[in-house]
Every structure is written in structure tokens, then in C-alpha cells.
Amino acid sequence: MLGAGLYSATLAVPRFEDVAGRTEAVPAGRTVRIGMSDVATVRTMTAKIADILDELGGGHARPMAAAFLVHTVGPYLRADGSEAARKAIRAAASDLVYLTGWMAMYEREHGTGQQYYLRALTLAADAEDHLTYSRTLRGMALQASNLGHGNKALALADSAAEAAPAAGPRLVAFLRGQQAHGAAMVKDRRQAFSRLRETEAALSRAEGRNDTVGGYDRSAFEFHVSHVKWELGDRAGSVQALRRSNRYRPDGERQGRVHGTGLLATRLLAMRHVEESCEVWDDFLEDYAGVASARGDEHFATLENGLRPYRRLPVVRALSDRARAVGRRKTA
The missing domain is CATH 1.25.40 (Serine Threonine Protein Phosphatase 5, Tetratricopeptide repeat)
Incomplete structure (x- = not known):
């Protein structure tokens, strides 16, 4: 569906009119004929994958999304159907591709995430879906901000x-x-x-x-x-x-809470509010233990490395012991 590559900070900002029509060359005439029930299937799966993302993290949700895109959505996009159905399936697909790109970005695979975003823009433009198009550009803005x-x-x-x-x-x-x-x-x-x-x-x-x-x-x-x-x-x-x-x-929203508490603890630590930071890190570990997330892993590394200068404090020793136990469970 998309090629591997590195994130490009010099990519021109895509315009709606520049990418519309790019999927018209995708051949129709396959054995599958789609209807609005297939559009509903894609929408339902997208919602379910978003729920799994919130609860269990992108490490579990993204492989499901990628497999569904390859095995189900891809054939739908190449299928025959009414113009209304073909436009609707592109709109539904653009939402799922956007979500998959967001997960790739969140998992620190920025080149892959950018390619997903570009594909979502093309699908949204072909579907004349300005809202998903603008939402995808906003996702690209978030990615650029994450990278500085x-x-x-x-x-x-x-x-x-x-x-x-x-x-x-x-x-x-x-x-x-x-x-x-x-x-x-x-x-x-x-x-x-x-x-x-x-x-x-x-x-x-x-x-x-x-x-x-x-x-x-x-x-x-x-x-x-x-x-x-x-x-x-x-x-x-x-x-x-x-x-x-x-x-x-x-x-x-457990994955979001992992990031939110991890970021809060990191900022408190940067301000040298060590005991407050440890309290928040404790909350972070509670959720991190059950979430598969590269960004969560990044926060966990910050916890381990950032607290080393304070390891003589009792509160830091206790937190470090708990962190080691959580780390062993996640790698077992």
C-alpha cells in the first residue's frame, strides 16, 4: 500500500486540489462489487480499532489496522460499485488510513506515518471529504511538532x-x-x-x-x-x-493517560520536583503495565534514566524497584 521511507521535513504542504483524482487510475472491474454495507463495515472496524488503541495501545491496534487495510479495504478500493458507493468507501478508507498513520507516528515510525497520512489525503480528496482531509493535515502538523x-x-x-x-x-x-x-x-x-x-x-x-x-x-x-x-x-x-x-x-483512554502522566512526570522532573514526579510516575506505571506503546516505552526509559541522580532518596528507590518489576513483566 505504501513504500518505506524516512520522514521528510521539506515536503510541500499538500493542497486539496493537487491530490484529488489520484486514485481514479486504480483499476475497477474486479470480482468484488461493493455497496453501502461494505462502507459500514469499514466504519465499524475503524471504530473498534480506535477503541483497542485507547485501551491496549498502538502496539496491538496497528497490526490489526494494517491487516484489515491490506486484506479488506484494498480490494474494496479496487472493486466495482456505484459512484456513490465508491466515493463513500474512499471516505471510510481515508479515516482508517489516517488512524493507522497516527498510530505509526505515535510508535515513532515517522516515515511510515507520513506515508500513511499522504495516502489518507489522496483518498479524502477523491471522496470530496474536506473534513478528513483537514484532520489529516492536522495530524501531520502534530507529527511535525513532535519532531521539533x-x-x-x-x-x-x-x-x-x-x-x-x-x-x-x-x-x-x-x-x-x-x-x-x-x-x-x-x-x-x-x-x-x-x-x-x-x-x-x-x-x-x-x-x-x-x-x-x-x-x-x-x-x-x-x-x-x-x-x-x-x-x-x-x-x-x-x-x-x-x-x-x-x-x-x-x-x-488508557494509552492517552500513559502519555499524559509520562509527560507530566517528565516535566516535573525537569523542574526538579522529584517527589511530585515520583507520585506521577507511580500512576504512569499502573497503566503502562497493560499498554503496548513505543511512546510509553520512551517515557519508561526517561523514568529509569532521569531518576538515577536521585537514587539515594527513599521515594526514588521504592519507585525504581517497582519500575524494574514492571519492566520484567513486560519483557517476560
């Missing part, structure tokens, strides 16, 4: 906002929050806080159930607040926002 490419992160976030002129308030909040993070990375304080205000205002207007894929809620907003404040030097404010984010996070 501030200017690229802001450019992608701005492009994502421009690509969704008819977005509802929840997606608007999603996009403005990413713009705020990108602006903070390039030290544009005025724009960053202006975007945060727009994010909070949009989120206050959001109604109904949060999206299964690419959703945005109060926890995500506070996470963006935390990033903005950290980038702009307000460490205490960043930690307070991250604590709020962790309190707002739904109980079922």
Missing part, C-alpha cells in the same frame, strides 16, 4: 484550518488548538494565546458525542494549553494545565 519542526508544524496547522471551511465547532477547536501549538513553537505569543481563546470558544459550542477518530474534548484542549505554556517558558502553568488534562481524560 516549528515552522512546518504551523504551516500544516494553518493549511488544515483553511481546508475545512464548513467545519463544525468541535473540529474548529481541534484545528485552532494545533495552530496555537505551532505558533508557540515559533515564539509567536500573541497568536498562540489568540488561537487558544478561539479554541476554547469553539469547544464551548460543540454538542453531541465526541468523534471516535480524531475527536477533541476538554482534555485535549488543556493538553494544547500545556504545550503552549511550556514552549513559551511558563513551566508551572504548563504543569497545571497538564494536570487538568489528565483529570478530564475519559477513563477508557
